[in-house]
Amino acid sequence: MEQRVLTEKDQFPTEEVISSHLGKSKPLWTLLFDHIHQHHPDFAEQWRYYLDGKSWLLKVSRKTKTIFWLSVLNGSFRTTFYFTDKAKLAISKSSLSDELKKQYRDGKAQKIRGITVLYKSKRDVEQARQLIDIKTSIT
Numbered sequence: 436m437e438q439r440v441l442t443e444k445d446q447f448p449t450e451e452v453i454s455s456h457l458g459k460s461k462p463l464w465t466l467l468f469d470h471i472h473q474h475h476p477d478f479a480e481q482w483r484y485y486l487d488g489k490s491w492l493l494k495v496s497r498k499t500k501t502i503f504w505l506s507v508l509n510g511s512f513r514t515t516f517y518f519t520d521k522a523k524l525a526i527s528k529s530s531l532s533d534e535l536k537k538q539y540r541d542g543k544a545q546k547i548r549g550i551t552v553l554y555k556s557k558r559d560v561e562q563a564r565q566l567i568d569i570k571t572s573i574t
Contacts, residue, residue, distance in 0.1 A: 438509035441491040444484045448491045448507065458510040463554045467514075467563055471495070475567065478502060502570050503563075511554050516566045517547040518573070525569045526550075531562055 440456045441448050457464055471478055481494045493505040503514045518526065518539065526539050535550050542548025552563050 439490055439506075440509050441507050442489055448482050448493075453507055456507050456509060457512060460511045460554050463557065463560055464512060466557065466560045467554075470560070470564055471567070475502075475571070497571065500570075502567060508553075513551055513553045514563055514566075515549050515551045516570055517549050518570070519547055521573050522569055525572065529565055529569060531565055532558075535562060535566075 441452070446452060453464070454461055475497070477497055479496050481496070482491055483494065484491050490506065495502045495505065501517070503516045505512060505514045522539075526536060529536075531550075535552070538550045539548050542550075550566060552559050552566070554560065554563075
């Protein structure tokens with residue numbers, strides 16, 4: 436089971452605090468954020484403590500559009516991207532893993548459906564890059 440971290444409201448998630456929790460997944464964090472900073476310099480990153488989940492989450496957005504939400508776990512991190520039905524074709528035609536496509540297909544048929552990436556390998560960073568591309572291409 437994934438152990439939640441960053442649950443202390445008074446401890447802002449600095450780079451040092453985040454690194455202490457990421458462990459071996461720190462290089463994946465670096466790959467993801469190097470890509471974002473290089474290819475999407477207009478993305479904004481905002482940490483905020485949410486009372487409902489009792490933890491800090493990072494919201495990455497472009498203007499008013501949320502690209503993804505990120506949470507830090509003990510030894511890893513995960514991102515969740517939310518898509519409307521407009522993304523259905525792009526997701527189905529992408530080279531995303533079958534598991535991620537299934538998350539979208541099986542999502543509750545409401546206004547939005549989520550796809551969550553848990554970072555364990557470089558492949559997960561590649562999946563996130565594709566999701567970012569899909570998210571930024573959908574208007």
